[in-house]
Amino acid sequence: DAGITQSPRYKITETGRQVTLMCHQTWSHSYMFWYRQDLGHGLRLIYYSAAADITDKGEVPDGYVVSRSKTENFPLTLESATRSQTSVYFCASSGGETGRDQPQHFGDGTRLSIL
Amino acid sequence: GQNIDQPTEMTATEGAIVQINCTYQTSGFNGLFWYQQHAGEAPTFLSYNVLDGLEEKGRFSSFLSRSKGYSYLLLKELQMKDSASYLCAVVDSNYQLIWGAGTKLIIKP
Numbered sequence: 001d002a003g004i005t006q007s008p009r010y011k012i013t014e015t016g017r018q019v020t021l022m023c024h025q026t027w028s029h030s031y032m033f034w035y036r037q038d039l040g041h042g043l044r045l046i047y048y049s050a051a052a053d054i055t056d057k058g059e060v061p062d063g064y065v066v067s068r069s070k071t072e073n074f075p076l077t078l079e080s081a082t083r084s085q086t087s088v089y090f091c092a093s094s095g096g097e098t099g100r101d102q103p104q105h106f107g108d109g110t111r112l113s114i115l
Numbered sequence: 116g117q118n119i120d121q122p123t124e125m126t127a128t129e130g131a132i133v134q135i136n137c138t139y140q141t142s143g144f145n146g147l148f149w150y151q152q153h154a155g156e157a158p159t160f161l162s163y164n165v166l167d168g169l170e171e172k173g174r175f176s177s178f179l180s181r182s183k184g185y186s187y188l189l190l191k192e193l194q195m196k197d198s199a200s201y202l203c204a205v206v207d208s209n210y211q212l213i214w215g216a217g218t219k220l221i222i223k224p
Binding site: 037040041042043044060090098100101103104105106107108109 | 120141145146150154157158159163198202204206210211212214216217
């Protein structure tokens, strides 16, 4: 089935640990995005990618690392987790020339708690 | 700075009509999206406006006025399942997507 899947759905970890959130899409969309969503805030862009091996920072990139070796995968790594990174993380993908001229399709999210 | 304003919360009655407003101040404009997000779920696409006017899609309609920096989402014949947050997002001149904080819509029987 075509779609976008995130794993894990839930994760609890401790401060200082490295955590990787996975995202996989089967639409062959060029653009992929990582957002975090916190109460009182809209979706905030962490990183995005326009194609394999092309990534760029978003609004809140500090403390996060991404890679895109294959078009379909876009993992997000927290190198040394902090409590302020407790959030719901959404991965999204989009087609089109800019990635913003067509709707973004979201994964189900990863609920990450850092103790 | 760039800003999108939406009411934080609205309440409406099942079967009624509700209008959710979105005003924006952005550096340029290249389109406006509306998404629906049920609690604990992912946002899903509702509508996209790039030209002025009303776009109708079943019970949902979206209106845009670029000169006023204003959009609204109109929901008719409200159903309990319409209880959700509604997110407005604007594409600016650099093709960056600016998200509003969302409007939580509560439907009462």
